[in-house]
Amino acid sequence: MRITVNRNADTPIYLQIKNQLRDMIFSGVLPVDFLLPPERSLARELGVNRSTVIKAYQELKADGLADSHVGKGTVVLPQTARVPAAPDRYINPLPWYQLFTESIMASHDTIISDIMARTGRDVISFAGGIPAPSLYPVAVLEEIQAELFRTAGQELFLHSPVEGCYPLRESIGQLLRQRQIVAAAKDIVVLSGSQQGLDFAARIFIRPGDTVIVEEPTFFGAIQIFRSAGARVIGVPIDKDGLRTDVLEALLVRHKPKFIYTLPTFQNPSGISLSLQRRYELLDLAYQHQLPILEDDPYGELYYDTTPVPSLKALDRHGYVIYLSTFSKALFLGLRVGWVTAPPQVLTKFAHLKQMTDLHVNTPAQLLLDAFIRRGHYERHVARLRQEYAGRRNAMLKALDKYKVPGIGWNKPAGGYYIWCRLPDNIVRHKLVANAAKRGVVFLPGEAFYPDGTQGDTHIRLNYTFTEPEQIDNGIKYLLQAVKETACANYEEECQHTLKPLV
Numbered sequence: 001m002r003i004t005v006n007r008n009a010d011t012p013i014y015l016q017i018k019n020q021l022r023d024m025i026f027s028g029v030l031p032v033d034f035l036l037p038p039e040r041s042l043a044r045e046l047g048v049n050r051s052t053v054i055k056a057y058q059e060l061k062a063d064g065l066a067d068s069h070v071g072k073g074t075v076v077l078p079q080t081a082r083v084p085a086a087p088d089r090y091i092n093p094l095p096w097y098q099l100f101t102e103s104i105m106a107s108h109d110t111i112i113s114d115i116m117a118r119t120g121r122d123v124i125s126f127a128g129g130i131p132a133p134s135l136y137p138v139a140v141l142e143e144i145q146a147e148l149f150r151t152a153g154q155e156l157f158l159h160s161p162v163e164g165c166y167p168l169r170e171s172i173g174q175l176l177r178q179r180q181i182v183a184a185a186k187d188i189v190v191l192s193g194s195q196q197g198l199d200f201a202a203r204i205f206i207r208p209g210d211t212v213i214v215e216e217p218t219f220f221g222a223i224q225i226f227r228s229a230g231a232r233v234i235g236v237p238i239d240k241d242g243l244r245t246d247v248l249e250a251l252l253v254r255h256k257p258k259f260i261y262t263l264p265t266f267q268n269p270s271g272i273s274l275s276l277q278r279r280y281e282l283l284d285l286a287y288q289h290q291l292p293i294l295e296d297d298p299y300g301e302l303y304y305d306t307t308p309v310p311s312l313k314a315l316d317r318h319g320y321v322i323y324l325s326t327f328s329k330a331l332f333l334g335l336r337v338g339w340v341t342a343p344p345q346v347l348t349k350f351a352h353l354k355q356m357t358d359l360h361v362n363t364p365a366q367l368l369l370d371a372f373i374r375r376g377h378y379e380r381h382v383a384r385l386r387q388e389y390a391g392r393r394n395a396m397l398k399a400l401d402k403y404k405v406p407g408i409g410w411n412k413p414a415g416g417y418y419i420w421c422r423l424p425d426n427i428v429r430h431k432l433v434a435n436a437a438k439r440g441v442v443f444l445p446g447e448a449f450y451p452d453g454t455q456g457d458t459h460i461r462l463n464y465t466f467t468e469p470e471q472i473d474n475g476i477k478y479l480l481q482a483v484k485e486t487a488c489a490n491y492e493e494e495c496q497h498t499l500k501p502l503v
């Protein structure tokens, strides 16, 4: 029996002795009826007072682990609570699903993680919404980071305010000015990507059973988040001018939604922008119906033809718009930095949720970004992206035209990341996915972008920013071969079906 005492520990010595004896009893090292050493001899062995050992033994007895009898000494008692030795006793598996909340059970869509997993080396991926890796401004960031590590001292490693580092919020304010949005540092909360902003908006506004209006199609991540908060997600169709405000009006009366979620500029997935006229109509409807607008704007600064019309936030004169944006699309996703600007009452709630969820965005990322923006690198980088991505968009449009098959159609987006491509009639989507994957091409099927999941099988979303221009041509060639193969197989199946003899 080996007991050690640590005189520098906070735990009193009698408790150290008692705890070690207790552990030896529970683990079976000291069996039932084991005679513990007499108090005097254990005290001598450990170099402690006899009263310390007496106290340790008293504690053991109080816990029902030992007992003493005059003339017999202190012995170990049988333990009813001890883990039974039988190693192969059958334990029922834990029914995890019975323990989950309804909201997590409602959300089993793995589309985002699937896309993230699908962007491997040996596939041509048009699936993700990822910036071009070859354009990451690695050298400049490396330089700034090395300098920060040399000069920032403790500031780099300390926590930052819940709302985000003040200088970064100032820099974001400057960026917003170029988007015609007036927001000071105090009007901004830095978030772990705009995805976190969507989650917080859901937590702030949605009670189970509430309705949220979204464009149809819209960003699947938002559908997933709103739905898992218990919302009924209702879609408003879009046309070439964006969200159909004429349809929206009737829906507002019927459903009394909690808010409308919209991507007015270079929408994901359609690439379409809401016209200026419709922006005013949407704001008017919001004012009439006291409807908050959640504007998500990850792509607005990536325009390839003319400057886009002002954001809803820039046009909003009455504080109805909550505006989310991110650095994920102009820099890189792994940074996980986005932000929200909103009326003060709402912004306080975002800050409170930030504090409860993860305190703040990591400090080195914030300081790195701030220096990158202040030194003018961000503006130059975005200007370069506009040129590069316009080239990639044009390469994809050219390839679509070159390899087009009957029944296929697409739009020409004026900015952003995506081409929304219409398929020939009656293409069986899962067959197309398989036929394209066989040729090493992946894309996103349209259904993911519709809240009711029954529409969208007529479209696919093609991202043109991630794949290198020389691969875009090949990828589209293989994809359209797959479309042709799937359409022909369909056609043959249909023919066989109609030729079947009637019985």
Ligand SMILES: Cc1ncc(COP(=O)(O)O)c(C=O)c1O
Binding pocket: 129, 192, 193, 194, 195, 196, 219, 221, 263, 268, 296, 298, 325, 326, 327, 328, 333, 336, 337, 338
């Ligand atoms: C419309 C939209 N909102 C939000 C996000 C999430 O962006 P972040 O990486 O900033 O969380 C994306 C990403 O694809 C998006 O397309």
